[in-house]
Amino acid sequence: MPKTASLRPSLTRLAEPMESLGGLLRDWLPRQRWFAGKDRPVTELGLLSMTELFPGCLHLLIHAGHAGHTGVPSPGGAPPAGDCYQLLLGVREHPSPRLGRALIGRVQDGPLAGLTVYDALHDPRSAQLLLDRLRHPGTAGPLRFDCDPDQPVPGGLVPRLLDAEQSNSSLVYGDEYILKVFRRIQPGVNPDLEVPGALARQGCHRVPAPVAWFQTKHPFKATLGVLQPYLRDASDGWTLALHALAAGDDFTAQARALGAATAEVHLALASAFPVGEPGENGHTATAMSERLAAAAHCVPALQPYVPGLRTAFAALATCDAGPPAQRIHGDLHLGQVLRAGREWFVIDFEGEPSRPLSERRSAHSPVRDIAGMLRSFDYAARQRRPWRPEWARRCRETYCAGYAARAGWDPRKKHGLLRAYETDRAVYEVLYEARHRPDWLPVPMAAIERLAVRGD
Numbered sequence: 185m186p187k188t189a190s191l192r193p194s195l196t197r198l199a200e201p202m203e204s205l206g207g208l209l210r211d212w213l214p215r216q217r218w219f220a221g222k223d224r225p226v227t228e229l230g231l232l233s234m235t236e237l238f239p240g241c242l243h244l245l246i247h248a249g250h251a252g253h254t255g256v257p258s259p260g261g262a263p264p265a266g267d268c269y270q271l272l273l274g275v276r277e278h279p280s281p282r283l284g285r286a287l288i289g290r291v292q293d294g295p296l297a298g299l300t301v302y303d304a305l306h307d308p309r310s311a312q313l314l315l316d317r318l319r320h321p322g323t324a325g326p327l328r329f330d331c332d333p334d335q336p337v338p339g340g341l342v343p344r345l346l347d348a349e350q351s352n353s354s355l356v357y358g359d360e361y362i363l364k365v366f367r368r369i370q371p372g373v374n375p376d377l378e379v380p381g382a383l384a385r386q387g388c389h390r391v392p393a394p395v396a397w398f399q400t401k402h403p404f405k406a407t408l409g410v411l412q413p414y415l416r417d418a419s420d421g422w423t424l425a426l427h428a429l430a431a432g433d434d435f436t437a438q439a440r441a442l443g444a445a446t447a448e449v450h451l452a453l454a455s456a457f458p459v460g461e462p463g464e465n466g467h468t469a470t471a472m473s474e475r476l477a478a479a480a481h482c483v484p485a486l487q488p489y490v491p492g493l494r495t496a497f498a499a500l501a502t503c504d505a506g507p508p509a510q511r512i513h514g515d516l517h518l519g520q521v522l523r524a525g526r527e528w529f530v531i532d533f534e535g536e537p538s539r540p541l542s543e544r545r546s547a548h549s550p551v552r553d554i555a556g557m558l559r560s561f562d563y564a565a566r567q568r569r570p571w572r573p574e575w576a577r578r579c580r581e582t583y584c585a586g587y588a589a590r591a592g593w594d595p596r597k598k599h600g601l602l603r604a605y606e607t608d609r610a611v612y613e614v615l616y617e618a619r620h621r622p623d624w625l626p627v628p629m630a631a632i633e634r635l636a637v638r639g640d
């Protein structure tokens with residue numbers, strides 16, 4: 185059995201832990217899928233907080249600064265500029281060879297010299313101890329662990345880390361629960377805790393409700409992770425859509441049911457959170473135009489289409505107000521919906537990861553979510569050659585019909601709104617793909633061309 189490094193209590197008070205970790209993390213962090221600053225070199229790494237969670241496991245909040253940003257939190261606890269990441273680091277003399285993929289490296293300098301550091305979420309023992317902390321409310325330094333006393337979580341569940349490419353890291357326990365450990369941390373309550381909790385209180389069964397969570401109060405208050413029931417026999421909408429496409433199967437019945445489920449979630453959100461006034465289209469159009477300009481600056485391939493795309497935003501400013509602004513999902517696509525039995529469930533209420541948390545928690549038009557899902561049918565249809573525009577068109581049509589039947593208003597009758605929100609979403613996707621998956625860029629670019637040239 186590998187010997188766990190003795191992490192003396194003094195370790196948590198070490199003055200210069202980054203002497204040991206800085207070099208390793210500077211190399212490792214930018215290679216993680218959830219690292220947001222891939223297009224900007226990391227110029228500075230700073231430690232915002234460090235807590236010994238249990239022997240051999242450190243909880244860290246790390247600031248990654250890019251040129252011109254400082255990692256020093258400003259007075260009053262406001263977050264430093266740049267990004268803050270949550271890491272759980274295992275620290276051992278001789279980690280198990282089974283942790284090979286999780287290795288970050290062997291420390292050369294500073295107080296941890298000679299020890300090996302790895303991503304502790306890959307270590308079943310650490311994952312089990314983390315669940316134990318969640319099962320028993322309490323604190324560890326600035327960290328606080330809470331659970332819903334009405335939904336007790338049993339001990340001894342075997343953990344496994346999901347290895348899908350994700351914005352965060354998720355551990356599944358005994359196929360009973362899933363713990364999402366947020367990676368990029370922003371101040372405030374994370375919508376992925378706030379929204380499912382509020383929807384559960386509304387009696388909405390479309391969203392798995394949180395059963396335990398943990399947060400920090402230093403260097404700012406923030407949600408760090410959420411445990412919820414795991415839908416064990418579920419398949420996500422993206423996988424189902426690709427299977428249907430591969431088999432030449434129709435997907436319209438599923439799309440219709442998905443439209444109805446989206447409307448149900450929107451109705452529950454409108455009951456759970458304050459609803460805004462309609463009539464903000466001018467302001468929204470300006471924000472969309474600004475996002476387009478910023479995206480075209482980063483991705484020059486967008487530039488020839490800017491004038492055509494702007495016509496969608498100009499039209500939005502003058503078209504009817506549409507449904508009132510309300511809390512929405514914020515990043516709805518086929519990968520965010522799960523089909524279990526004959527029901528659709530909606531997960532991941534974090535919103536678009538690159539937007540500030542305050543913006544993600546504010547009210548927006550529900551058309552934004554609808555546009556996100558319509559774009560997703562287009563993404564799916566473009567995964568096979570020859571691509572299948574008819575398949576996407578039918579899914580889009582029936583999704584809207586399903587939505588209309590439940591919501592009482594029909595997205596298809598809001599053409600100007602839908603076009604503007606779809607354009608805004610495609611612009612976001614161009615930026616997302618350029619940063620994370622350049623090979624996928626042609627998918628949203630095809631939509632950009634269509635929206636700019638044909639406008640439909």
Ligand SMILES: Nc1ncnc2c1ncn2[C@@H]1O[C@H](COP(=O)(O)OP(=O)(O)O)[C@@H](O)[C@H]1O
Nearest residue numbers: 350351352353362392413414415418420531532
């Ligand atoms: N409650 C759940 N039940 C079953 N699978 C889930 C559940 N929540 C998430 N998943 C699975 O985990 C994946 C990642 O979850 P998600 O919340 O989208 O994380 P991320 O923010 O990292 O993208 C999903 O695509 C889904 O396959």
Ligand SMILES: O=P(O)(O)O[C@H]1O[C@H](CO)[C@@H](O[C@H]2O[C@H](CO)[C@@H](O)[C@H](O)[C@H]2O)[C@H](O)[C@H]1O
Nearest residue numbers: 350351515517518519536537559560563613616
């Ligand atoms: O990681 P998240 O699920 O929160 O969302 C981000 O990554 C998604 C890709 O994994 C990205 O979605 C885009 O690609 C999907 C296919 O992989 C497609 O279904 C979506 O329509 C498309 O937007 C999402 O935009 C991004 O925020």
